[in-house]
Amino acid sequence: MNRLLSRGARLGRSLYARIALGYLISLLLLSVAAAWIAISQFNQLGRELQQRQELNLADNLAKVMQPALQQGADSAAAHDTARHIASINPSLALYVLDERGRVVADYAEPSCGQAQQVSTQALETLLSEEPMLPVLAVSPCGGEPGVFSVARIAYGDTGDPGYLYADLTNASHASMFAMLRTSSITRTLMAAGLMALLVCGLFGLVWFALLTRRFTRLTTAVQRLAGGDYSQRIEAPSDDELGRLARAFNDMAGTIEAQLAAMRETDRQRRELIANLTHDFRTPLTSLRGYAEQLLAAPQCSADERRQALDAILDNADRLTRLAQQLSTLARLDAYDKPLQREYFSLPELAYDIAGKFQNQARQAGVTLNVACDPELPWVDADLGLIDRVLSNLIDNALHATPAGGWVRLDAEAQDEGVRLSVVDNGVGIAAEELPVITQRFYRTRESIAKGEGSGLGLSIVREICERHGTGMEIDSRRGEGTRVSLVLPFA
């Protein structure tokens, strides 16, 4: 019972109840207005018909009364004749008016105590040719203006001009009420009106229920979304305002869901990154510690053994330094709000500079490292620090992938859209099936894993730097033949 009551109270407060109530009230007011207009028009029509029918009544009565009127308007003979007429038609009230409309004789039963003047303008209008009916006048008895019939007469022995005024108000009222009560037209009209009212009312209620049901669907979807169900969508939204709202809701829910998925993915990558880094730091650190302990444990070891241990220590320290460098670049790239520090610089100058830094490593690996570019190339517009990292990562990769006797070359050439920079080698190359995934974070080729080299971050960093510069990175490689990695930087 309580639940029923609270549901009822909720419905009462609902938008549907308010719209329905407003609609029903306006429908009711409209019906009352329409009924009022119809009744008053009927009334008018009744009076017009009455007057039209009785237009010659006063004329005919004047002919009947003429002999009596000659004896005087207020004569006993005139009253007798008028009484005789009233006995035939009791709803009639007869008066004789002088030419200014003042009552000279009052034959009405009961007679009006204070007989008034009737407007001669109304009398003359009705007597004119083709008058616009109904012509109304306030009868000598006063009250509301009503219909009448009038005829010009002469009364008294001097033949004074005047009017015979027949008041039809009572007769028209009686016929009007009779018509309303008994006419089949009024009954049909009333039945049709009531039916129309009922149909419009029901149609409106159903229509509003359908419209507000869409609101309810939308509200439910929003509530579910707020509750954490981001897969909520509104099916088949229409083209109207509500449909547009539903579409906007769907778009919003889609964006939230996509952003949430992206956040989850970023979170997963971060956790994976930490797990991988822990491993990448632990391996060289364990190795470092091992060689250091070996040196401590055997202070009398040979110069060769000492040198080997120190080389291994330096190698691992280098590996840790490179890892730290890669991480610092990654951190900078991940901070999206930090803008690029763009500047104009000469690419050949940078290329010679970096190649110089790698010459020693190349010599040790027995690989020839060359730079092939025109020193007069136009300058480029890019983040110098990040492009330095790109070149270092690419040359490092090429040197690792090229066996002794091979070569690595740094090319730069001007093209329509900017300067194309390439690092080319004739090393082991990358297998075709590995090319699509080679730039993923922590991806390393099978050989690289076998040799225990690298961390798999270098190429992913290069790709991200290229993306931040709005340029793509192309890798062209064939197994056993070599690799070319290139990118285009815009002119300064």
Ligand SMILES: Nc1ncnc2c1ncn2[C@@H]1O[C@H](COP(=O)(O)OP(=O)(O)OP(=O)(O)O)[C@@H](O)[C@H]1O
């Ligand atoms: N020019 C190349 N020829 C053949 N293999 C390559 C070449 N460049 C990269 N690779 C291989 O692609 C994989 C991904 O390279 P990436 O530079 O991302 O990582 P890494 O070199 O292993 O580690 P890091 O550069 O972070 O020290 C590595 O296994 C690497 O051996």
Ligand SMILES: [Mg+2]
């Ligand atoms: Mg690398």
